[in-house]
Amino acid sequence: MPKMTRNTARKIFERLSESSPEPQTELYFKNPFTLVVAVALSAQATDVGVNKATKTLFEVADTPQKMAALGEKKLGEYIKTIGLWRGKAKNVIALSKKIIDEFGGEVPQTREELETLPGVGRKTANVVMNVAFGQPTIAVDTHIFRVCNRTGLATGKTPLAVELGLEKIIPDDFMLHAHHWLILHGRYICKARKPECWRCPIVDLCGFKEKVMSPDQPKKEKAKAAKKSAPKKKAAPKKKLAGKPKLRATKRKAAS
Numbered sequence: 001m002p003k004m005t006r007n008t009a010r011k012i013f014e015r016l017s018e019s020s021p022e023p024q025t026e027l028y029f030k031n032p033f034t035l036v037v038a039v040a041l042s043a044q045a046t047d048v049g050v051n052k053a054t055k056t057l058f059e060v061a062d063t064p065q066k067m068a069a070l071g072e073k074k075l076g077e078y079i080k081t082i083g084l085w086r087g088k089a090k091n092v093i094a095l096s097k098k099i100i101d102e103f104g105g106e107v108p109q110t111r112e113e114l115e116t117l118p119g120v121g122r123k124t125a126n127v128v129m130n131v132a133f134g135q136p137t138i139a140v141d142t143h144i145f146r147v148c149n150r151t152g153l154a155t156g157k158t159p160l161a162v163e164l165g166l167e168k169i170i171p172d173d174f175m176l177h178a179h180h181w182l183i184l185h186g187r188y189i190c191k192a193r194k195p196e197c198w199r200c201p202i203v204d205l206c207g208f209k210e211k212v213m214s215p216d217q218p219k220k221e222k223a224k225a226a227k228k229s230a231p232k233k234k235a236a237p238k239k240k241l242a243g244k245p246k247l248r249a250t251k252r253k254a255a256s
């Protein structure tokens with residue numbers, strides 16, 4: 001895939017920004033602390049699933065003090081619909097206590113400090129820095145990773161490689177919202193199983209070779225492939241006619 005130019009990257013973000021000039025996270029949160037909790041809970045879970053649980057949780061616990069007071073067991077009751085909830089409950093209580101003990105009850109603003117919180121990795125730290133504190137960070141999740149590798153915007157085998165590639169190619173004026181535009185694009189158009197290239201606003205700028213240019217294209221291709229790989233029917237072996245040679249011999253005899 002040829003390397004994408006900064007000019008093409010600019011065009012991509014100009015178009016992605018047209019449909020949603022001020023994109024927001026789809027996770028429900030009330031303040032930086034609830035954002036940290038929501039993002040920590042969202043690992044390997046959908047935003048919709050996390051929002052269902054946090055809507056009632058944040059009514060009773062929207063500060064580190066209230067969350068620590070709630071305790072692991074009670075917190076578990078609010079979040080048990082979310083995958084891996086036991087480990088997440090443990091981390092949320094531990095990070096609440098750490099924020100109280102080491103950061104004066106305020107969510108820290110640097111990546112290094114955020115990453116010291118239990119259950120908070122680079123991706124979560126980047127989301128919090130971006131959404132809560134308005135810093136131009138890129139949190140590479142599964143959607144961004146896929147979109148960037150498909151389009152050629154930033155290719156790499158790891159989320160970190162893609163993140164560093166994006167930092168180099170995204171024009172400064174698009175950095176703040178870039179990760180939201182890419183997430184929304186991956187979630188609703190450049191989907192994992194079937195990218196909807198036929199309605200993609202950046203189709204002419206994308207370097208992906210296997211574009212899906214009509215809604216029923218994969219079906220057709222599947223049917224074609226299935227037909228190709230189906231075992232060919234073997235011709236039924238010809239049944240030997242008992243007594244045939246004898247018959248010939250008889251015929252020859254008769255002829256002579």
Ligand code: SF4
Pocket residue numbers: 150151189190191195196197200201202203204206207208211212
């Ligand atoms: S053209 Fe297809 S593969 Fe490329 S970004 Fe659009 S949806 Fe994704």
